[in-house]
Amino acid sequence: MDEMITLAHGNGGRRMRALIEEIFAPALGRPDTQADAAAIALPEGEIMVTTDGFTVQPARFPGGNIGALSVHGVVNDLAVSGATPLYLTLAALIEEGTSVALLRELVASLGEAAHEAGVRVVAGDTKVLPRGQGGGVYFTLTGIGVRTPGCPPGLSAIRPGDRLLVSGPVGDHGIAVMLAREDFGLRGDVRSDAACVLPLTRALLPLRGLRFMRDPTRGGLATVAHEIALATGLGIELEEANIPVRESTQAVCAILGYDPLYLACEGRVVAVLAPEEADAALTAWQALPGGAEAAIIGCIGATPGPVVLRTPIGGSRVLPELEEDALPRIC
Amino acid sequence: MDEMITLAHGNGGRRMRALIEEIFAPALGRPDTQADAAAIALPEGEIMVTTDGFTVQPARFPGGNIGALSVHGVVNDLAVSGATPLYLTLAALIEEGTSVALLRELVASLGEAAHEAGVRVVAGDTKVLPRGQGGGVYFTLTGIGVRTPGCPPGLSAIRPGDRLLVSGPVGDHGIAVMLAREDFGLRGDVRSDAACVLPLTRALLPLRGLRFMRDPTRGGLATVAHEIALATGLGIELEEANIPVRESTQAVCAILGYDPLYLACEGRVVAVLAPEEADAALTAWQALPGGAEAAIIGCIGATPGPVVLRTPIGGSRVLPELEEDALPRIC
Incomplete structure (x- = not known):
């Protein structure tokens, strides 16, 4: 694997595939990275959906990093709505020049936080932003969960x-x-x-x-x-x-x-x-x-x-x- | 409404609320902007989920813009998986200094494309990126749809x-x-x-x-x-x-x-x-x-x-x- 993220990691070709297979897939429980859309199964209940973009800077801070924070943020939005979070999607916007080691650490942390919260990352996307048009790593997560309708009433x-x-x-x-x-x-x-x-x-x-x-x-x-x-x-x-x-x-x-x-x-x-x-x-x-x-x-x-x-x-x-x-x- | 997006439009306070109520909510069929998570109802079938980040530059190009493109991109990923797209979530990363008129046009276009495709935007998030840490407007959409299992077989x-x-x-x-x-x-x-x-x-x-x-x-x-x-x-x-x-x-x-x-x-x-x-x-x-x-x-x-x-x-x-x-x- 290269040491730095380059524009070629976002072009849809071999390097992007390598990035996904080597960094994202292992940390996220090996979802199907070949599919355009992921099939999910939901138990009975009211289906709840939420989305959040994460841009925290610096990417690491005492008590966390943007990877774990992203999971907590989305899981917590479902939790306060009374839902049991079950699935996540992950879209990453990565700035050219970002260290692959840092990305690996953040994605690993994201995967661990998801595992601890009992949610599975089932779909993803990565784009690389030219230097100066991003800010390191931005993650956008969408969460899907299920709740008993009207609990809490709101x-x-x-x-x-x-x-x-x-x-x-x-x-x-x-x-x-x-x-x-x-x-x-x-x-x-x-x-x-x-x-x-x-x-x-x-x-x-x-x-x-x-x-x-x-x-x-x-x-x-x-x-x-x-x-x-x-x-x-x-x-x-x-x-x-x-x-x-x-x-x-x-x-x-x-x-x-x-x-x-x-x-x-x-x-x-x-x-x-x-x-x-x-x-x-x-x-x-x-x-x-x-x-x-x-x-x-x-x-x-x-x-x-x-x-x-x-x-x-x-x-x-x-x-x-x-x-x-x-x-x-x-x- | 201000003419330019400022950092205060992303701080969670009055200006962010105004941005959401004046730009996003009207264009997107007035979803509930007060909730942490949105309740959705799905018909029978296999639930399909996909996510995609959109960063196209320039934001407008002959034949489209990033707003409509984002909807098409996500709707199409569901479509080729055999699903009927039903719901979208939208997370916007907007660079400080972006023209509010441009944002309004892009979000309007996104709303029209969603309407035409028969999908509803049910949840959203906006973040403002400091000048030089973004690239105008980035949209990440997640799509949820339903299909007959195994059609197409894959x-x-x-x-x-x-x-x-x-x-x-x-x-x-x-x-x-x-x-x-x-x-x-x-x-x-x-x-x-x-x-x-x-x-x-x-x-x-x-x-x-x-x-x-x-x-x-x-x-x-x-x-x-x-x-x-x-x-x-x-x-x-x-x-x-x-x-x-x-x-x-x-x-x-x-x-x-x-x-x-x-x-x-x-x-x-x-x-x-x-x-x-x-x-x-x-x-x-x-x-x-x-x-x-x-x-x-x-x-x-x-x-x-x-x-x-x-x-x-x-x-x-x-x-x-x-x-x-x-x-x-x-x-």
Whole structure:
């Protein structure tokens, strides 16, 4: 195998075939790389589909890399919709000059994450972008899963007084990636939270008071709160003291002027539950390795209103919708 | 709406929501843009899945643009596998500085092509790439369809003596895109053949002698022949005089030193049929607007061997597997 990706690895010919057979196929459980389309079998249930492009830069960061992150991102979108993820497709856009060793590592990591999440990569595509028209490796994954219809019921089921929970500290992924870029001359001990959230979502699905779940990725926890407020037409109150944020992440945020509530997580879940089942949900999450630091962080208001953060000293401030802030290639 | 795509259009906040609601949602039949995953319903049959990344440059070329091309590419992969395409997902990687008017035009074209092919875009994602880390607009689409299992039977059903057909002239897409780049100071009257091939594939599915279909995209007709030879272990003979190539495409190929047999098509089908049904297939194709110039172009050999092109003057030459030739961003 060559050491660098060249344009010929994308031309449909011998080198592309070699790339697929030597790098992709072995790491992905040897899907049929000869077919135009893959046949899949699905169990009973409502079929759920999601897609996501991944562009995180650098490709490796503390706690993960773009390969595993891509799987987690798509699997998590299915998981919060209540689905069991079963199949993935993978389209790679690879920049000319990318190291084959790096690509091999990322694809291996992608394959491992898929295996751990119980999903199979069944179809793929690779394109090579000329130098300067790409950014290393971009992966786009599509996920297919199956769920019990109406479980969870979704945004329209949210009622005044419902509680918001988050499964763990927020903002770690955003800060870990920013530190890995070394743009700021800062070092910190922050690892991305990137992980598969299936154990967390599965733990809540049996609860009849479960309304809605979402993973707070781009735009972070505050953006999920805004999406809920927008969809329900109800205000939201968050208790700052209850929102878990790691000290190391908070410290970097303070230096750089970032608000961790707006930073991407890649292994957290926000859930909305009827008030009488919020404690049961919290207990279920705290019993899991990925949910030890889960917390009840706020509630849905009785009337239309903004997303408000109550501060520990008794004040409150409105959390605006994310506006100009641009953190490209964070996921 | 702003005039240019900025990094804030990819941050998960207000501008990204505006971009999705103003550009993508109206053009794509207003899918649910609030959900993490989309529920789809499928009729009886074998579920087929395919994915493809599109990077063609320039984004517009005679006969198409990257929006419509993306739909055709994915729909055609399902079509040649015998499936009826039903759903698409769309992930866009948009470079900072891309004109919003251009994006609007491309997404509108994508939506129209989807509508014409009878497929619905049910899930999407947008990411913005910093200037210099993208190339305008990249679309990755995943397609889901349903087919009658084993129809067509596939590569393993191909037998010695089977005939190869092509549905129309080859190489137009590759030449149209190259001319549109204006790299060579050439002008020509070549339009891309980019089109939905569903009418062509549907016309052959009732034929019991149908073995296999594929659309000759990257690497062209010669690469499909190689894929068949590789999978069957049998040689292939192509009759040069019978392979349709437009005069205008041939003329540009002659000047630039390209072989049209290796150039991408985006609206053609190569089919393999039992000899006794080759004429029926040809007649069926020639009755269709997209198949008027269809031809029987060769046959599967009785023994292992190379892919051979018989020339009109009675000679023959081996068509090698595509090697170094690099035509980046042709699809």
